Amino acid sequence: MKFQTQTFNNVPTLPDSYVWSTTPSESPCLHSIDEKQVPPVVDIGDPSAFSLVRDACEKWGVFQAMNHGIPLSLFQETEFEARRLFSLPTEQKQHVARLPEGFTGYGLVRISRNFPKLMWSECFGMIGSPVEHASQLWPQDHAKFCEVMEQFQEEMKTLCEKLVAIMLCSLGLTNEQDTKWFEPKNESDRAKCFLQLNSYPVCPDPDRAMGLAPHTDSSLFTLLYQGGINGLQVYDDGVGWVDVQPVEGALVVNVGDLMHIVSNGRFKSVLHRVVVNNTRHRISTAFFYLPPWDAKVSPLKKLVEFDHLPMYRPVTWKEYVETKSKDLSKALDSIRI
Numbered sequence: 001m002k003f004q005t006q007t008f009n010n011v012p013t014l015p016d017s018y019v020w021s022t023t024p025s026e027s028p029c030l031h032s033i034d035e036k037q038v039p040p041v042v043d044i045g046d047p048s049a050f051s052l053v054r055d056a057c058e059k060w061g062v063f064q065a066m067n068h069g070i071p072l073s074l075f076q077e078t079e080f081e082a083r084r085l086f087s088l089p090t091e092q093k094q095h096v097a098r099l100p101e102g103f104t105g106y107g108l109v110r111i112s113r114n115f116p117k118l119m120w121s122e123c124f125g126m127i128g129s130p131v132e133h134a135s136q137l138w139p140q141d142h143a144k145f146c147e148v149m150e151q152f153q154e155e156m157k158t159l160c161e162k163l164v165a166i167m168l169c170s171l172g173l174t175n176e177q178d179t180k181w182f183e184p185k186n187e188s189d190r191a192k193c194f195l196q197l198n199s200y201p202v203c204p205d206p207d208r209a210m211g212l213a214p215h216t217d218s219s220l221f222t223l224l225y226q227g228g229i230n231g232l233q234v235y236d237d238g239v240g241w242v243d244v245q246p247v248e249g250a251l252v253v254n255v256g257d258l259m260h261i262v263s264n265g266r267f268k269s270v271l272h273r274v275v276v277n278n279t280r281h282r283i284s285t286a287f288f289y290l291p292p293w294d295a296k297v298s299p300l301k302k303l304v305e306f307d308h309l310p311m312y313r314p315v316t317w318k319e320y321v322e323t324k325s326k327d328l329s330k331a332l333d334s335i336r337i
């Protein structure tokens, strides 16, 4: 789907196609409330991290990770390069439009096709080097963009490996063999990553618009850097929509559907959305940690032994993505035993 070229640029009123009937302003939405009612910030270098991470993943499906070792300057550079990309004229960005079933390139977020209304956002996806698209966007001037995005992905991937160990260890799985969370099709299969830059331009009518509609991520988990601008909210059954306030240097860790499956339902795959505002252009970077396309995912054996029954049948990542793209809310149910 293509944007109307002028859509985001200084439009005085929100076009009808962007007006949502259930909007952020109609639903209960909590801002700065007491500490127990917001997802925790966890120092992942501290020995107490294991139990804090486990409690957060069980209750919220999300926490903010501090002391993760990635320098703030790398986040700032990544955000700077993302702003440089999104500030290009829409027509130029459309030269690198994502293919309908693809992941990389410029476009609307993939879940757009599952909703009747448009979201007030745009994105750019990468798997590894973005040079093919970046050299079309900036024929002479793409080296810095590529260098920053590649370094960012490298560091984030290393952090994902550390985090998956913390999360599974927090469930009592200390033996490496017990924590293999996907069954590779080929010997050489390794975990994969996907980086998505998200842009939420200044919106003329934020109360009736939606930056990103409520969804769960399909990934094992997602690391999110949200700069300094509010917008991300997570859903809690008892409380409603809760802001995840940006904390300088912290990374939001969203538990995704696959972790919910792998943990045999112990960790919650967090329902989240993004609201927009009328003063600041928000940028976020979402780093999805994934299995190889043909690998099988199922509840970890040790947890099943303990719980006696698996909650989900094995599923390949490919099958899961295809089922979810047809109906966001039915994918998990479709593999439930």
Ligand SMILES: O=C(O)CCC(=O)C(=O)O
Pocket: 196, 198, 212, 217, 224, 226, 231, 232, 272, 273, 274, 283, 284, 286
């Ligand atoms: O921009 C954000 O804060 C959230 C992005 C997100 O949920 C996603 O890319 O899946």
Ligand SMILES: [Fe+2]
Pocket: 215, 216, 217, 222, 272
């Ligand atoms: Fe998400």
